[in-house]
Amino acid sequence: xxxxxxxxxxxxxxxxxxxxxxxxxxxxxxxxxxxxxxxxxxxxxxxxxxxxxxxxxxxxxxxxxxxxxxxxxxxxxxxxxxxxxxxxxxxxxxxxxxxxxxxxxxxxxxxxxxxxxxxxxxxxxxxxxxxxxxxxxxxxxxxxxxxxxxxxxxxxxxxxxxxxxxxxxxxxxxxxxxxxxxxxxxxxxxxxxxxxxxxxxxxxxxxxxxxxxxxxxxxxxxxxxxxxxxxxxxxxxxxxxxxxxxxxxxxxxxxxxxxxxxxxxxxxxxxxxxxxxxxxxxx
DNA sequence: CAGTTCGCCTGGGGGC
DNA sequence: TGCCCCCAGGCGAACT
Numbered sequence: 001x002x003x004x005x006x007x008x009x010x011x012x013x014x015x016x017x018x019x020x021x022x023x024x025x026x027x028x029x030x031x032x033x034x035x036x037x038x039x040x041x042x043x044x045x046x047x048x049x050x051x052x053x054x055x056x057x058x059x060x061x062x063x064x065x066x067x068x069x070x071x072x073x074x075x076x077x078x079x080x081x082x083x084x085x086x087x088x089x090x091x092x093x094x095x096x097x098x099x100x101x102x103x104x105x106x107x108x109x110x111x112x113x114x115x116x117x118x119x120x121x122x123x124x125x126x127x128x129x130x131x132x133x134x135x136x137x138x139x140x141x142x143x144x145x146x147x148x149x150x151x152x153x154x155x156x157x158x159x160x161x162x163x164x165x166x167x168x169x170x171x172x173x174x175x176x177x178x179x180x181x182x183x184x185x186x187x188x189x190x191x192x193x194x195x196x197x198x199x200x201x202x203x204x205x206x207x208x209x210x211x212x213x214x215x216x217x218x219x220x221x222x223x224x225x226x227x228x229x230x231x232x233x234x235x236x237x238x239x240x241x242x243x244x245x246x247x248x249x250x251x252x253x254x255x256x257x258x259x260x261x262x263x264x265x266x267x268x269x270x271x272x273x274x275x276x277x278x279x280x281x282x283x
Numbered sequence: 284c285a286g287t288t289c290g291c292c293t294g295g296g297g298g299c
Numbered sequence: 300t301g302c303c304c305c306c307a308g309g310c311g312a313a314c315t
């Protein structure tokens with residue numbers, strides 16, 4: 001469930017470790033991982049490429065290579081692991097740790113980069129390099145990033161003022177605002193004092209200003225903390241974030257930290273949702 | 284177009 | 300202990 005803060009930390013890790021490194025050979029063992037090319041072509045086309053630069057849009061990772069652009073989405077459980085050499089890679093427990101490795105990239109310096117994903121939801125796409133990575137097909141339907149200063153509360157207010165969908169669904173709609181997932185959507189609405197069930201068309205411009213302020217504060221703070229490590233999410237080897245300790249409502253069964261009312265667990269748009277019925281007003 | 288449902292996947296937990 | 304069923308959840312496809 002990496003959301004923008006977790007993805008940003010993955011990118012920082014990859015950038016630190018991989019910038020300038022060269023992919024000597026690539027092996028994909030789960031064909032479904034490559035979403036836009038046959039496996040053989042992916043493996044062939046990426047060989048010999050160097051990692052040049054790393055970018056994030058919403059929950060997507062974009063890696064510029066020499067002649068190609070690589071786009072990765074980790075979805076629920078995708079992880080990149082780096083081993084210092086083949087011996088270290090072969091020393092892992094094949095059942096416990098090796099079972100869900102679906103891609104292996106042998107680097108020219110002897111290291112091995114692996115992609116591991118228990119549930120096989122993540123995807124990699126490889127494209128011929130474009131001038132502006134933002135125009136890549138994989139990102140076609142992705143809206144502006146939640147932390148993009150040019151995305152204003154007013155823009156969102158105008159776009160959704162006629163929509164009946166609950167505000168939580170809107171925050172999870174990556175074509176409108178990118179990077180927010182289930183955890184941070186709950187946290188953002190708690191901080192903004194708005195019920196996740198509120199119809200988007202009932203929100204005022206002021207409500208949207210509260211939501212955007214909360215979104216930016218929470219996402220930036222979570223990034224600073226290395227993201228949240230809940231359930232299975234972590235990155236690299238032994239890297240873990242700490243923002244899960246600062247969550248105020250998501251997964252917090254029991255009393256609301258602000259008012260003592262019982263936190264409610266319910267479903268909004270098919271997703272598990274936590275909120276405080278007293279602190280969060282239904283509009 | 285907006286909104287809803289389903290399928291993709293696997294491990295873990297509850298019930299019996 | 301073991302089996303069955305359900306759940307987690309991002310996203311795209313297919314539907315109303």
